[in-house]
Amino acid sequence: MAAPLTLLLIVAVTIRAALNRSSLAELIAERVEVVSPITAWKRVIEGLALLDLGVSPYSGDVFHETPLIIYLFHFLVDYAEITFMLADVITAVALYMAVKDYNKQVFRKQKFSLEADRYPADCRELIRTPKEMYYIPLKVAMFYLLNPFTILSCVAKSTCGLNNAVIALFALTTIKGNVLLSAIFLCLATYQSIYPLTLCAPAMLYLMQHQYIPVNFRRASFWWFVAQYLFMYLGSLFVIVCLSFFLLGSWDYLPSVYGFILSVPDLTPNIGLFWYFFAEMFEHFRLFFLCVFQINVFFYTIPLCIKLKDHPVFLIFMQLAVISIFKSYPTVGDTALYLAFLPAWSHLHRFLRNNFLVSCVLLACSALFPVLWHLWIYAGSANSNFYYAITLLFNVAQILLVSDYFYAFLRREHHLTNGLYLKKKDGSEATLVLK
Amino acid sequence: VDATWKELTNVLSGIFCASLNFIDSTNTVQPSASFKPLGIANGTDHRFLRYATLPREIVCTENLTPWKKLLPCGSKAGLAVLLKSEKLFHSSFHSQAVHIRPVCQDQQCKTMSLELRQTLNVVFDLHTSGQGKREWSLFKMFSRTLTEACPLAASSKIYIDITDNPQEEQFELSPATPLLSQAVVLGDRRTFSVYDLTQQVTFGTVRSLNVLIRWKSTEGDMLRPLLHAERYVAGYGLQTGEIHTLMYNNHPFRSFPVLLLDSVPWYLRLYIHTLTVTSKGKDNKPSYIHYEPSKDRVRPHLLEMLVQLPPHSVTEITVQFERALLKWTEYTPDPNHGFYVGSSVISALVPSTVAMNTNITEEQPLFSTFFPCKEESSYFVRVYTEPLLVNLPTPDFSMPYNVICLTCTVVAVGYGSLYNLLTRSFQIEEPNPGLAKRIANIIRKMRGVPPL
Numbered sequence: 001m002a003a004p005l006t007l008l009l010i011v012a013v014t015i016r017a018a019l020n021r022s023s024l025a026e027l028i029a030e031r032v033e034v035v036s037p038i039t040a041w042k043r044v045i046e047g048l049a050l051l052d053l054g055v056s057p058y059s060g061d062v063f064h065e066t067p068l069i070i071y072l073f074h075f076l077v078d079y080a081e082i083t084f085m086l087a088d089v090i091t092a093v094a095l096y097m098a099v100k101d102y103n104k105q106v107f108r109k110q111k112f113s114l115e116a117d118r119y120p121a122d123c124r125e126l127i128r129t130p131k132e133m134y135y136i137p138l139k140v141a142m143f144y145l146l147n148p149f150t151i152l153s154c155v156a157k158s159t160c161g162l163n164n165a166v167i168a169l170f171a172l173t174t175i176k177g178n179v180l181l182s183a184i185f186l187c188l189a190t191y192q193s194i195y196p197l198t199l200c201a202p203a204m205l206y207l208m209q210h211q212y213i214p215v216n217f218r219r220a221s222f223w224w225f226v227a228q229y230l231f232m233y234l235g236s237l238f239v240i241v242c243l244s245f246f247l248l249g250s251w252d253y254l255p256s257v258y259g260f261i262l263s264v265p266d267l268t269p270n271i272g273l274f275w276y277f278f279a280e281m282f283e284h285f286r287l288f289f290l291c292v293f294q295i296n297v298f299f300y301t302i303p304l305c306i307k308l309k310d311h312p313v314f315l316i317f318m319q320l321a322v323i324s325i326f327k328s329y330p331t332v333g334d335t336a337l338y339l340a341f342l343p344a345w346s347h348l349h350r351f352l353r354n355n356f357l358v359s360c361v362l363l364a365c366s367a368l369f370p371v372l373w374h375l376w377i378y379a380g381s382a383n384s385n386f387y388y389a390i391t392l393l394f395n396v397a398q399i400l401l402v403s404d405y406f407y408a409f410l411r412r413e414h415h416l417t418n419g420l421y422l423k424k425k426d427g428s429e430a431t432l433v434l435k
Numbered sequence: 436v437d438a439t440w441k442e443l444t445n446v447l448s449g450i451f452c453a454s455l456n457f458i459d460s461t462n463t464v465q466p467s468a469s470f471k472p473l474g475i476a477n478g479t480d481h482r483f484l485r486y487a488t489l490p491r492e493i494v495c496t497e498n499l500t501p502w503k504k505l506l507p508c509g510s511k512a513g514l515a516v517l518l519k520s521e522k523l524f525h526s527s528f529h530s531q532a533v534h535i536r537p538v539c540q541d542q543q544c545k546t547m548s549l550e551l552r553q554t555l556n557v558v559f560d561l562h563t564s565g566q567g568k569r570e571w572s573l574f575k576m577f578s579r580t581l582t583e584a585c586p587l588a589a590s591s592k593i594y595i596d597i598t599d600n601p602q603e604e605q606f607e608l609s610p611a612t613p614l615l616s617q618a619v620v621l622g623d624r625r626t627f628s629v630y631d632l633t634q635q636v637t638f639g640t641v642r643s644l645n646v647l648i649r650w651k652s653t654e655g656d657m658l659r660p661l662l663h664a665e666r667y668v669a670g671y672g673l674q675t676g677e678i679h680t681l682m683y684n685n686h687p688f689r690s691f692p693v694l695l696l697d698s699v700p701w702y703l704r705l706y707i708h709t710l711t712v713t714s715k716g717k718d719n720k721p722s723y724i725h726y727e728p729s730k731d732r733v734r735p736h737l738l739e740m741l742v743q744l745p746p747h748s749v750t751e752i753t754v755q756f757e758r759a760l761l762k763w764t765e766y767t768p769d770p771n772h773g774f775y776v777g778s779s780v781i782s783a784l785v786p787s788t789v790a791m792n793t794n795i796t797e798e799q800p801l802f803s804t805f806f807p808c809k810e811e812s813s814y815f816v817r818v819y820t821e822p823l824l825v826n827l828p829t830p831d832f833s834m835p836y837n838v839i840c841l842t843c844t845v846v847a848v849g850y851g852s853l854y855n856l857l858t859r860s861f862q863i864e865e866p867n868p869g870l871a872k873r874i875a876n877i878i879r880k881m882r883g884v885p886p887l
Contacts, residue, residue, distance in 0.1 A: 030674070030675070041707060045694040045708050048708075049707055049708035050726075050728065053726055055726055055728065059727070059730075060727075060728020060729055060730060060736075061701070061704075061728070061731040062706070087756070266759070267760045269760060277838060278762070278840055279760055279761070279762055279763055280763050280830055280834055280839070281839070285765060296850075297844060303853075304853075304857065307857050310554040325849065326849070377828060378674045380673075383831050384760075384831055385831050388838070392841060392845050395845050396848060399848055399849040400852075403849075403852035403856060410856060411861060414860075418861075422863055429863050431864065432861045432862070432863065434859040434860070434861060434862075435860070
């Protein structure tokens with residue numbers, strides 16, 4: 001499988017290099033759907049320029065990256081394009097290896113369940129075969145690398161690409177079972193934007209199952225493992241935070257980076273829900289709704305963990321999706337990361353209900369974003385409501401997509417335990433509903 | 436210092452009926468090099484210095500009236516009787532200023548006192564108000580003539596610049612006056628005819644003074660300043676833009692440094708890495724840059740640069756900015772008018788063509804000694820560029836309730852679908868029996884008989 005992967009990497013790098021050389025690069029770097037105040041490359045250059053002028057980059061309100069990024073790009077600013085292409089390649093290869101490993105484990109678990117005769121007799125169609133699972137890792141890498149969202153993000157040199165790379169490495173090390181590296185990569189991801197904190201729970205669940213520790217609150221080994229993981233995670237976070245302090249000599253970056261993400265002072269339009277809401281918010285209720293919106297991101301962790309405790313990798317997918325939709329400054333790069341996981345659940349396609357609607361809406365919205373932005377900002381013939389409406393539609397489509405996959409996953413699990421062709425009491429064909 | 440600054444702006448706002456109380460931290464900066472205290476101040480610690488502009492406010496009659504009240508005779512006697520607002524504001528340019536500085540009370544400088552200096556600059560357009568005839572007079576401009584000097588004034592003089600008119604070939608000045616004065620103004624030696632209002636002979640037999648100038652020829656050289664500047668906003672659309680500042684050095688062979696102070700409001704986010712300074716097509720690196728980036732809703736950008744202007748050239752300074760979307764309450768009631776950016780201040784020591792007298796004597800006209808010069812070969816000038824008007828993208832102001840409802844609906848859609856999937860499980864649906872059957876079942880249950 002190395003050869004097709006290499007070919008895919010070469011094609012992806014060629015597309016990105018070609019776009020970088022063309023005149024579209026500056027155009028794409030300015031688009032608000034692709035860059036946000038946190039991830040824009042222009043702001044990284046501005047931060048470096050401020051540092052050269054002798055002013056702290058965090059004394060103003062333009063630069064919101066972490067000190068490690070300043071340090072990294074201090075040396076790499078001339079090779080920025082290569083850095084971001086390399087980040088994309090690393091993400092794709094990490095996702096490839098992670099999904100390959102995951103497939104192996106899924107197949108092994110399925111084999112044991114088949115031998116233990118746990119599946120009802122009519123579920124033959126739902127059993128996954130190695131043949132169908134063979135090309136999934138390649139498809140995952142392809143979905144990530146050739147996704148127009150990712151390509152745009154890379155050409156715009158949005159630091160979202162680096163964040164995606166770290167999260168992909170976290171997924172790889174978690175699935176491989178390496179506790180220390182998983183904690184370190186998760187800590188790096190959290191350090192850059194706070195939201196990957198919610199990925200702690202699926203990581204812990206997966207690693208516990210990998211090491212055959214029963215997930216039971218009453219057992220001491222459970223708490224011992226939780227304590228170990230949290231110690232490694234919080235320890236590396238503490239180390240990195242202190243390292244950042246010593247890099248620039250002050251704690252200025254804490255309110256500039258984390259305070260900015262949490263309190264959303266900058267209302268630059270993006271594809272998320274926050275900007276227009278807080279632009280039109282009554283001042284009196286601002287703090288209340290800010291808390292509501294931020295809690296909304298973290299709030300689904302525990303219920304999802306309880307429901308999906310046997311399927312931690314799907315839980316990682318769900319968490320990534322929730323973060324990408326509800327975070328304070330989302331960009332299309334965040335969407336591209338969880339969309340890359342979709343081929344891993346391609347066996348669920350027979351239970352998906354909304355795939356046509358969702359794909360149409362996503363395509364239409366992606367096409368309409370630049371049009372309505374142009375009409376509002378340059379032509380002056382539309383106003384902000386048009387762009388806001390498309391934002392709403394895009395987010396509704398994403399929510400539908402995620403909940404659809406969740407529904408299909410749960411339904412397949414139900415069928416695997418209760419049989420595929422269900423009959424009502426009088427023997428006729430039954431319909432399944434959620435009650 | 437900030438507390439006393441706030442007090443000062445509020446007090447001045449009350450005294451001058453000007454909206455100076457709108458000065459707060461969002462438009463105040465601390466320049467490091469452009470401004471120095473005048474008079475005999477001791478230190479030049481720039482931490483005590485504050486500079487603020489309110490570009491949106493205009494000067495009007497309400498500001499002139501309290502300004503006139505500060506004069507010792509008010510508008511009852513002396514030159515101030517000419518200052519009637521309906522004629523004064525019918526002009527192309529109007530500027531009033533109040534300066535306070537500590538000065539020595541006497542030659543030995545043993546005691547210090549505060550000097551209050553009020554200046555009023557008005558530019559009348561000869562043609563638009565002169566009804567075609569090329570003559571102007573005090574009566575035509577102000578619809579009043581002077582009858583007496585203010586009794587409290589130590590000196591009350593009118594100066595007419597007659598440097599270009601030595602033999603009366605350009606214009607004729609009446610009534611004639613024997614008094615002449617020479618002074619170096621802005622590096623140029625000018626000759627002035629002086630009308631001394633404290634002398635009774637000035638008023639003549641009619642006991643009123645109406646200075647009249649009748650123009651004979653149409654030629655005349657325009658005084659071209661050695662340093663002037665202009666500023667404009669380039670770019671299209673409501674997302675980004677570029678501020679261009681052009682500084683002209685008209686001196687034929689001398690180059691001199693200028694200090695540019697730019698205070699840009701926080702909602703135009705400057706990108707200092709895009710700053711370019713070019714003179715005559717080549718890059719001109721400033722020797723001193725002091726940049727204080729803005730903090731959203733707290734303080735504006737401050738950019739101070741020392742640029743060397745080569746002789747007979749135009750220096751262009753460009754910097755890109757991004758326009759921010761503000762909260763709907765932060766827009767002015769007419770948001771599509773735009774937002775004003777205050778003028779840049781250019782302070783320079785311009786080399787003068789004439790050696791200047793560094794002694795401040797009593798005979799010199801008041802207007803020539805404002806910025807005392809320490810050296811003979813250059814004079815200090817401060818040039819203000821025009822303010823800019825920039826449009827910002829606006830949200831729809833009629834929509835707060837709708838936006839809250841719609842966004843919360845989308846969040847609720849997400850919450851609702853995930854809640855359903857998390858709390859409910861799959862069950863086989865039993866079809867609901869018809870209404871009659873259901874009622875029958877209820878009756879059967881009550882009777883204790885098995886249902887249908």
